[in-house]
Amino acid sequence: MTVVSSAWAQPWQVTEVFGPSQNGLVETKSIDFDLDGDLDVLAISLNDGNIRLYENDGDLNFKQTIISREARGAIGLHVAHLNGDQYPDFAVVSAAAGIAGVFYNQNGEQFQLQIVANRLKAPIDVVTTDINRDGLNDLVVASFQGNSIDAYIQQNGGLFVHQQLLDGIVNPRELFVVDLNNDGWNDILAASSGDNSIWWLKSNQDETFAATKLAKDENEPLSVTACQLDGQRGLDVVYSSSGNNAVYALLQEPEPEKFERIVIGQNFARSRQVGCADINNDNLMDIALTSTGDGILRELRQVDNFEFSEITVSNVNDGIVSLELVDFDGDKRLEILTEAFFEKKPLIFLNQLDGYEPLEVFNAFPDGAYGVDVGDFNADGILDVTSVSLRDNAVRWYEKTPQGFTSHLVSDNVEGARGVVAVDLDQNGSVDLLSSGAFDDTFRWHRNDGNGNFEEIVIFDNANNAAGLTATDVNGDKVLDVVTTSTLDDTVRWFSRQGESFTEHIIDTEADGAFAVESVDIDGDQDQDLLVANFIGNSIVLYENDGAAQFTKRIISENKTKPFSIAWGDMDGDGDLDVISSASSDNAVWWHEQQANLTFTDHLISDSIDKPQGLVVQKQGRSVINIFISAGVSNAIFRAGVGENAQITVTQILENVRGAIDLAVYDNNEGQLVAASSLDDAVRLLVPPAPLDLIFRNGFD
Numbered sequence: 001m002t003v004v005s006s007a008w009a010q011p012w013q014v015t016e017v018f019g020p021s022q023n024g025l026v027e028t029k030s031i032d033f034d035l036d037g038d039l040d041v042l043a044i045s046l047n048d049g050n051i052r053l054y055e056n057d058g059d060l061n062f063k064q065t066i067i068s069r070e071a072r073g074a075i076g077l078h079v080a081h082l083n084g085d086q087y088p089d090f091a092v093v094s095a096a097a098g099i100a101g102v103f104y105n106q107n108g109e110q111f112q113l114q115i116v117a118n119r120l121k122a123p124i125d126v127v128t129t130d131i132n133r134d135g136l137n138d139l140v141v142a143s144f145q146g147n148s149i150d151a152y153i154q155q156n157g158g159l160f161v162h163q164q165l166l167d168g169i170v171n172p173r174e175l176f177v178v179d180l181n182n183d184g185w186n187d188i189l190a191a192s193s194g195d196n197s198i199w200w201l202k203s204n205q206d207e208t209f210a211a212t213k214l215a216k217d218e219n220e221p222l223s224v225t226a227c228q229l230d231g232q233r234g235l236d237v238v239y240s241s242s243g244n245n246a247v248y249a250l251l252q253e254p255e256p257e258k259f260e261r262i263v264i265g266q267n268f269a270r271s272r273q274v275g276c277a278d279i280n281n282d283n284l285m286d287i288a289l290t291s292t293g294d295g296i297l298r299e300l301r302q303v304d305n306f307e308f309s310e311i312t313v314s315n316v317n318d319g320i321v322s323l324e325l326v327d328f329d330g331d332k333r334l335e336i337l338t339e340a341f342f343e344k345k346p347l348i349f350l351n352q353l354d355g356y357e358p359l360e361v362f363n364a365f366p367d368g369a370y371g372v373d374v375g376d377f378n379a380d381g382i383l384d385v386t387s388v389s390l391r392d393n394a395v396r397w398y399e400k401t402p403q404g405f406t407s408h409l410v411s412d413n414v415e416g417a418r419g420v421v422a423v424d425l426d427q428n429g430s431v432d433l434l435s436s437g438a439f440d441d442t443f444r445w446h447r448n449d450g451n452g453n454f455e456e457i458v459i460f461d462n463a464n465n466a467a468g469l470t471a472t473d474v475n476g477d478k479v480l481d482v483v484t485t486s487t488l489d490d491t492v493r494w495f496s497r498q499g500e501s502f503t504e505h506i507i508d509t510e511a512d513g514a515f516a517v518e519s520v521d522i523d524g525d526q527d528q529d530l531l532v533a534n535f536i537g538n539s540i541v542l543y544e545n546d547g548a549a550q551f552t553k554r555i556i557s558e559n560k561t562k563p564f565s566i567a568w569g570d571m572d573g574d575g576d577l578d579v580i581s582s583a584s585s586d587n588a589v590w591w592h593e594q595q596a597n598l599t600f601t602d603h604l605i606s607d608s609i610d611k612p613q614g615l616v617v618q619k620q621g622r623s624v625i626n627i628f629i630s631a632g633v634s635n636a637i638f639r640a641g642v643g644e645n646a647q648i649t650v651t652q653i654l655e656n657v658r659g660a661i662d663l664a665v666y667d668n669n670e671g672q673l674v675a676a677s678s679l680d681d682a683v684r685l686l687v688p689p690a691p692l693d694l695i696f697r698n699g700f701d
Contacts, residue, residue, distance in 0.1 A: 012653050013686070013689075016683075018366055020048070020050075020680035021345070022043055022346075025344055026074075027077045028041055028044075028338060030042075031079045035086065039328055040053060042090060043339060046074060046095075050069055054346060072096055074093070075125075076124055077091070083158065090103050098122070116152050117150075120150075123141050125175045127177050131151055131153060139152040140177070142175050147168075153207060165188070166209070166211050169194075170194030171193045171194025171195070173223070176190075180202070180226060185203035185205050193221060195216070196243075199211055215237075215250060219244045221239050225238050230251065231283065240272060247268065248264060265289075272290045275323050275336075279299060279334045281333055281334075292321065295316065297323070311355070311356075313336060314347075319343070345361065366388075366683060368391030383666060383667070386433055388417035390678065393412055394411065405685075411444070411456055415437045415442075419434075421471060432446060433445075434459075436468070436469050440466075441465065443469055460484070463489065465487040474505075481495060481497055482495040485511065486514060491508065491511065491514060492506075492511050505549065508532075511534050512539075515535040516533040517530060522568070522577050524577075528545055531556075532566075534563065538562065539563070541556060557590065564612070565615035567580045567627070571624050572646040578593050580605075580615060584613055588604060588612070591605055605650070606638075609631050610631055611631055611634065612629045614660065614662040618665055625642060626641050626671060627640040635656060637654040638650055639653050654686060658680035659678035659679025663675050672685065
């Protein structure tokens with residue numbers, strides 16, 4: 001046997017069944033992208049590179065669309081009309097990639113990216129304005145490490161010409177466009193934390209600007225905006241000082257370009273983003289503020305002549321950073337659009353007369369997705385998907401429809417939901433679910449009424465760290481039983497079923513860290529044997545069934561560090577069933593070839609997959625065609641194609657699957673997979689560019 005590594009030539013088609021969450025969510029903006037009169041939400045995230053659109057149905061119900069998966073490091077976002085049509089576009093900067101780009105809205109249906117600038121030094125914010133008043137909006141970019149503010153002047157035909165506006169600024173953080181001196185030309189305000197200053201780039205009424213420091217020694221200002229605070233004089237400047245935990249204002253004097261500095265408020269731990277508007281429609285300008293040190297979102301409501309009353313909008317400390325003030329529901333009171341960085345979801349705080357009501361724009365993701373399986377749960381003849389998720393304690397099933405997948409909650413009280421199996425346990429024609437709860441030590445049967453509605457029945461609630469489970473006829477009575485493993489009590493059990501009741505039978509109490517379990521008639525004697533991976537004991541074990549549920553323990557393989565998953569099938573075409581396992585701490589995947597007398601010989605498939613975990617096989621009959629492996633540290637999914645004479649070709653088929661952990665075969669004939677990933681909270685359907693068995697047989701590997 002030889003092992004060959006190669007690259008996957010054609011991309012797999014990925015469908016988001018549920019999720020993913022938005023990892024590193026840093027900024028949200030409102031946009032009516034399809035001109036239906038309802039404000040939608042755009043969101044960017046620093047870590048996962050996703051730009052998402054949440055489409056509003058008019059009743060503040062939002063549907064997610066991923067516009068781009070390639071904007072890793074995205075940190076600045078601005079909505080504007082950039083190509084002269086009626087549809088709003090948007091600009092994004094990526095600090096990690098050093099790129100500024102524009103996404104053009106194509107008739108409210110999709111977006112097309114144009115790279116405006118690259119090789120920038122940590123661009124951190126972007127705004128748009130018609131700098132030279134030629135009718136075309138231009139881009140202005142602040143580069144944090146480049147210590148500069150640069151303009152990209154749009155030309156006819158969509159080209160952009162670079163022009164530096166300021167190179168004496170140190171670590172600019174935020175930009176704001178405003179005609180501060182009311183001369184008909186837009187100026188630019190900038191907050192810079194490196195030189196502790198608020199800058200005014202005053203338009204020279206051409207394509208150049210005169211830079212002035214409106215405030216200095218302000219101790220890390222991070223955000224700046226402008227509004228008419230007193231309702232009488234010119235526009236005033238409002239900004240945060242993170243180092244001083246304060247918000248200040250520069251009130252514009254009657255004398256041109258003179259400002260008076262006042263304190264709006266203090267004791268706002270690490271004050272961050274500020275917004276200024278008449279939030280409650282009382283003709284007085286108010287201020288909204290995020291502060292990252294105490295995790296509080298506040299409204300500073302002006303009651304009279306620069307006196308402000310503090311209103312706590314949210315104090316759950318879930319990483320609120322940016323904000324936008326906008327009327328989402330048309331009641332002339334402004335809502336606060338923001339995001340929860342740690343909870344990984346956009347939020348709207350609806351402005352009520354007596355306070356704010358939080359609305360999650362989108363929370364449809366399995367938090368800590370850990371296990372997946374497939375089955376037809378509503379008996380419509382179409383395969384659906386199920387998942388369990390560790391952090392939200394949930395079991396779900398996803399109904400496959402022509403439009404995609406619709407999520408249905410089965411249970412949200414499986415604490416530490418880890419394992420899930422789809423099986424018609426009571427053999428009444430409806431596919432049920434089995435689940436394991438690692439934190440509540442419980443195995444459950446979720447009995448299906450045939451229409452996708454589930455009743456919960458506890459099988460066992462004293463398994464210390466409930467882990468693996470499967471269903472099989474252990475004792476040959478033609479009734480499906482349940483086999484389980486539990487990691488911290490080192491126990492393998494089986495449960496005989498009598499209606500809704502289960503009787504415990506101990507198989508082994510010395511299975512050190514018993515984790516994964518599979519059932520198979522490994523020796524061809526017409527009864528179901530068991531395969532178990534002992535995560536702590538570093539072994540793969542066979543429990544040979546004598547047909548009367550009495551088991552002989554046989555070691556298949558030892559010294560496989562932290563085995564996570566097991567599978568079975570005929571690898572070499574000799575008619576014997578072999579065993580495949582992943583050893584996560586060895587970065588290895590193994591084939592354990594069955595020899596005479598239930599002995600096994602180890603063959604290394606790969607030792608270069610970083611932390612392989614989930615493992616599933618595609619078969620033709622009993623013969624293994626492909627082995628699929630999920631790797632949580634390398635955030636990828638691999639395929640090991642099994643060829644003639646057991647030659648194996650290992651290829652990476654998908655990357656950027658954060659915390660890839662479990663796999664299930666969705667369509668065996670086509671080689672389609674379902675994958676769960678715990679760090680980006682996603683369940684995905686993976687479809688190859690062509691049926692994998694045909695690819696392999698015709699030698700196009």
